Amino acid sequence: xxxxxxxxxxxxxxxxxxxxxxxxxxxxxxxxxxxxxxxxxxxxxxxxxxxxxxxxxxxxxxxxxxxxxxxxxxxxxxxxxxxxxxxxxxxxxxxxxxxxxxxxxxxxxxxxxxxxxxxxxxxxxxxxxxxxxxxxxxxxxxxxxxxxxxxxxxxxxxxxxxxxxxxxxxxxxxxxxxxxxxxxxxxxxxxxxxxxxxxxxxxxxxxxxxxxxxxxxxxxxxxxxxxxxxxxxxxxxxx
Numbered sequence: 001x002x003x004x005x006x007x008x009x010x011x012x013x014x015x016x017x018x019x020x021x022x023x024x025x026x027x028x029x030x031x032x033x034x035x036x037x038x039x040x041x042x043x044x045x046x047x048x049x050x051x052x053x054x055x056x057x058x059x060x061x062x063x064x065x066x067x068x069x070x071x072x073x074x075x076x077x078x079x080x081x082x083x084x085x086x087x088x089x090x091x092x093x094x095x096x097x098x099x100x101x102x103x104x105x106x107x108x109x110x111x112x113x114x115x116x117x118x119x120x121x122x123x124x125x126x127x128x129x130x131x132x133x134x135x136x137x138x139x140x141x142x143x144x145x146x147x148x149x150x151x152x153x154x155x156x157x158x159x160x161x162x163x164x165x166x167x168x169x170x171x172x173x174x175x176x177x178x179x180x181x182x183x184x185x186x187x188x189x190x191x192x193x194x195x196x197x198x199x200x201x202x203x204x205x206x207x208x209x210x211x212x213x214x215x216x217x218x219x220x221x222x223x224x225x226x227x228x229x230x231x232x233x234x235x236x237x238x239x
Contacts, residue, residue, distance in 0.1 A: 014101070035051060040119075051112075071155045094233060150163065152225045155228075178199065
């Protein structure tokens with residue numbers, strides 16, 4: 001299947017490039033700091049909640065780094081033309097690239113299971129596995145949204161730096177508007193801002209609360225930006 005072939009190619013390319021390894025190292029470094037200073041605290045309950053609660057911010061520099069080149073590199077090098085004339089639809093190209101970067105994100109999260117193992121070994125009583133499972137689900141869902149935004153930005157420009165900065169600023173504005181901005185928003189606008197909040201949903205997952213409305217929110221947001229990516233790529237055919 002062409003989509004899976006494209007996905008495998010993108011996944012492999014991220015491991016061949018320094019940016020992939022740097023992104024993994026950066027996330028594990030940040031997660032390690034949180035684990036060492038906010039979780040391994042004597043007398044505190046054994047929980048990974050601090051890690052999951054702030055992962056919306058920890059993924060902020062990582063997701064743009066692994067998604068910025070998805071289409072931008074094809075546009076810069078000119079390989080987008082043969083790719084668009086290949087026997088695969090624009091939607092298939094976009095979906096394949098998206099699945100590839102999501103697969104890389106999942107692999108990037110695997111080493112953090114060592115934190116769970118260490119916490120399980122060191123703590124008494126043992127941590128509740130429910131909130132941990134919910135927290136990892138939230139990491140995957142937020143990563144899917146972030147990389148979908150990065151994919152869309154990558155479709156908009158042939159410059160990887162602009163794609164990175166565009167994704168970073170877009171996500172940063174959303175996070176700040178729905179956290180700090182909530183306090184300054186008019187009363188009539190606050191319910192809308194609260195509904196758009198990524199941070200509050202992450203905190204619910206960190207508590208072990210798996211609300212289907214949160215899952216639908218993240219999946220819908222990711223699907224929206226994937227569709228926007230398809231439309232942006234198709235618009236190049238029209239031009």
